Amino acid sequence: MICSNETYYMASQPGILTDWPWKPLGSFKYVLMAPWVVQTIIYCVTASHERDLAYCLILPMLMARLVHNQIWISVSRHRSAQGKSRIIDRGLEFSQVDRESNWDDYILLTGHIMCLAYTMLPEVASHLPVWRADGVVLVALLHAGPVEFLYYWFHRALHHHFLYSRYHSHHHSSIVTQPITAVAHPFAEVLAYVALFAIPQFATLFTKTASIASVYGYLFYIDFMNNLGHCNFELFPKKLFSLFPFLKYLAYTPSFHSLHHTKFRTNYSLFMPIYDYIYGTVDDSTDETYEMSLKRPKDSPDVVHLTHLTTPYSIYHLPLGFASLASNPQTAKWYLRFMWPFTFGFIATGWIFGRTFVSERNTFSKLNLQSWVVPRFTKQYLKGQSTSVNKLIEEAILEAESSAAKVLSLGLLNQQEELNGNGQLYIHKFPELKIKVIDGSSLAAAIAVNSIPESTSQVLLRGKFNKVSLAISIALTKRNVQVAILNKDEMTKLHSRLKAKVDLTLTATFDAKIWLVGDGWDENEQMRAAKGSIFIPFSQFPPKKMRKDCFYHYTPAMIAPSSFTNTHSCENWLPRRAMSAWRIAGIVHALEGWNVHECGSTTFNITQIWHATIRHGFQPLEFDIPF
Template sequence: MATKPGILTDWPWKPLGSFKYVILAPWAVHSTYSFMVKGESERDPLYFLILPFLLVRMLHNQIWISLSRYRTAKGNNRIVDKGIEFEQVDRERGWDDQILFNGVLFYVGYMINLPGTHNLPFWRSDGVVMATLLHAGPVEFLYYWLHRALHHHFLYSRYHSHHHSSIVTEPITSVIHPFAEHIAYFMLFAIPLLTTSFTGTASIASYLCYITYIDFMNNLGHCNVELIPKWLFTVFPPLKYFMYTPSFHSLHHTQFRTNYSLFMPIYDYIYGTMDKSSDALYEAALKRREESPDVVHLTHLTTPESIYHLRLGFASLASRPHTSKWYLWSMWPVTLLWSLILTWNYGQTFVLESITFQKLKLQSWMIPRYNIHYMLQWRRKSLNNLIEEAILDAEVRGVKVLSLGLLNQGEKLNKNGELYIQKYPQLKIKLVDGSSLIVAVVLNSIPKGTTQVFLRGKLTKVAYGIANALCEMGIQVALPYTDEYERLQLRLTTKSKNNLILSTSYANQKTWLVGERWNEGEQLKASKGTLFIPFSQFPPKKMRKDCLFYSTPAMITPTSFINMHSCENWLPRKVMSAWRVAGILHALEGWNVNECGNTLLNIEDVWRASLRHGFRSFTVPI
């Protein structure tokens, strides 16, 4: 929002929220119906193509969003180093309003029978040339002066400051303006469209290509990655006056009073508003190489629809905890196609996001595999190969610590990461499964005054660590089955084994610690108000509304985290899984030891280290 919002700031359909697209429904239905029932000689392709073209524009923008986020995470050719926060993501989530607005105007223009809007030919060369010249002349010239006017304090405080709230730009930042500004911009961009219409030189191609050109250049200028090769200007030097670069427009967002031009810098050269550092920034961005992180968190996809919740997916979904959305079900054919491409044709990890904390560069790397792949025994070898390749790649890059997230640290898969240490004992990189911090988080999530807990789920390394620590603290650990009780007795190292007890009285247990492969049907046996504390990688299924459920082990991050603007799976904003935090702590403390296999670090030391660096336990019922 602008600092002093003026009239026509909000979009007219803002009260409709997610249902705003219903305003296009009558035209969309009518155009489709007309195309299907009318004879070939009566059909008007332009009327029918408006809706598909709007959808293609949305896809075009989404491709730019994903590309920009991927390239900025890797770091090569990045222009501005500052991070993006959740506030910017929220402000820019309405980027589709501009496309919706254009769609309404296109349909209205067609319905009122503007000259040159019906039964257009697919191509007319004279119309394409005319649209090109009109854009290079009147449109670019008028935009330059309109833009300078918008930077006058009166208009800037009421309108244009909303756009400049984003100093670090993303492709969709290009269309984040108040409604009144979009009206002015459309009037400018309509000059070539209306002129060719009234002169009878318009064509379907000239309309679609011109609008696509505007979208392409807008996204290019705001992507925060330099993509224009230097040889292009070497081969044709005058091009620098007729085509801007991402670094050129980036300076406008950091300096504010320079580089006002739309897509053609020539007017900044003419009127002396060209930023003197434009060429230097362009050269520096081109020379910038991919960054080498200090800490890598290796994770993987969970469900097929989780691709939309990634930072590289839909920005608005990525900025919120992963929950199923009804409209994603309608995209299952596309989701299935993406799944096949990612899991069958893409055989290596990729950079998901990059965050800075203190002096550490933190990255998350994604293995393009789903939960189901980890459940299949015949896929274990290929999964281990992917994890191994990621570890070796991190070793070459000089990464200090790699934490194994989600199912990448399975006991049956790789013995909690020990498999790689045994195979490559000379590795300098430290592998962390995070078990010690998980135990610490769970212990500190148990309400004070608790004298007994009920342990359920698979007896993993974490389960043994929790049980051992609780028994030492004098808290009884109850299990309902004899075989589990006996196995746990054998693994306990504490002298307080008498605190491990057998109990089949489910209803009397008020605090349950639940892990992997827990029989979730046992929830029905719990009494009202029971607290369920997971120590598993994935949250248990909630079958009771009268009980409390904590999140999977996680911690609230310090405010000094930079560029954190997406949520980790089902966790809320600014909350990070304890497995991921464990790797960061390992690097911050400089612990020169692998936390794999059966190795557990000192629980108290790990917990104190997390608090010392600003992390806080996340124990809010979900």
């Protein structure tokens, strides 16, 4: 693990041209490309003469660069979650994700510049050949010489207090790098980099040696090396440097540049470390850090939380998906509909080759935590695919067991009663399991009960009766709260499942101010609720919000302690730093060292698990109750 004795923050004295010019437009910044898009499409479709291939490739190249960067983001986060060859242990936080959310600005800027170049310099920029060897060689030489040399000294100048405090500190706020950290810079700084990278491009244009390979190949090289240097896992095999020793001067490694973010005043080079070696600014620990990173094995989790995909578009809300979407509660985004080719590809791949994969890692109280995702969607759980789903869950439990994990918690429908009897199926099938399987029902019930105002005398219970609703009913009776049921059949069914005496009452009205709602209830009943009613779900999925004059609590969840690290994504629809009861239950189970399963009909004392959870720093998720 690498750490720094200094902490660097965002620019405290922002200089001129810090903000990007289209920042006020937000997501509508893409509209600025509309004129170029329309012009290019019209040209490529209607041109009667020989089309300019280089010009027609501008927009596809921009899309390819976006996809290329996203692949690096997903792979980097996945490898970092696994732990293999990870360089820095410190986690990402929401502040960094927000700061780097405009990583596509750099690609948009280069798109505008390329379109302008083709418009303003038609004599030298149009009808480029696909390949010219002399142009490719010239680009390589100019990059290795002027570009790398000028960048080195410009970069060192950026670390002078005046420029650092106004510009470059924004980039160094990210101690733990991820691929998009590479382009997280103020606008003025990016302009300087674009000017540097333009040297080889314009040199080949004006010497008439440019080609599609030199122009677009150079852009790909810049993106590739930028992403590689900030990916936070080492991928250069040691054998490569043994076969080609001089390569260490021509291509930096992820660990080489990572040291620049942790040690600050070393390893300044762009992509070629030769200038650091020439001017004596190579960090002394460069070789050691490289070798230690390569030797690092996969993490051995103490606690695994097993969740699954919800909707087809939820793949983009995973930590491995779109960073900006993952860092906010899951909501429908209209533009994801245009991603259907990728969505379909992911669905098909998950169905044919799918196996549970690591999505996120955290640490808390010396525990290594991981979230694993079953590549199946909610509808697949509900449409009779129990055999294939149970097989994936079984494989995950056995894999966690072989990894020496202590606890595995079942999230969402992975612990559905109809699927596996709240996890009991796996305990019966594998009676020798050392890992403890937790369905989290007791904590979910505890959170729901403690979300009910103290002054409440009656609640209306709606939804399918399960072990959570049973535990809630028993707990409310102890608090002298009456549980109202709408019809006699439901009351009879609930009584048959209860082993304790519970204060149940039949009601024909919807006057109760507090509604406890689970799965499988008629959500249209909301329209008959009294104004100001509070809906408190005890299910894994939130109810559909059909009333603006009523109040809806979150599904059972709590806020994670500040010591809970690497928290940079939201769990499904929950707000930032909120975690579902089912996920927290596994963590508390491991912290308390409880050597029992919580599956089938087994439940814990909800008062005991509530106090244990609070004792470990988890806090109730605040909700503004109107009375």
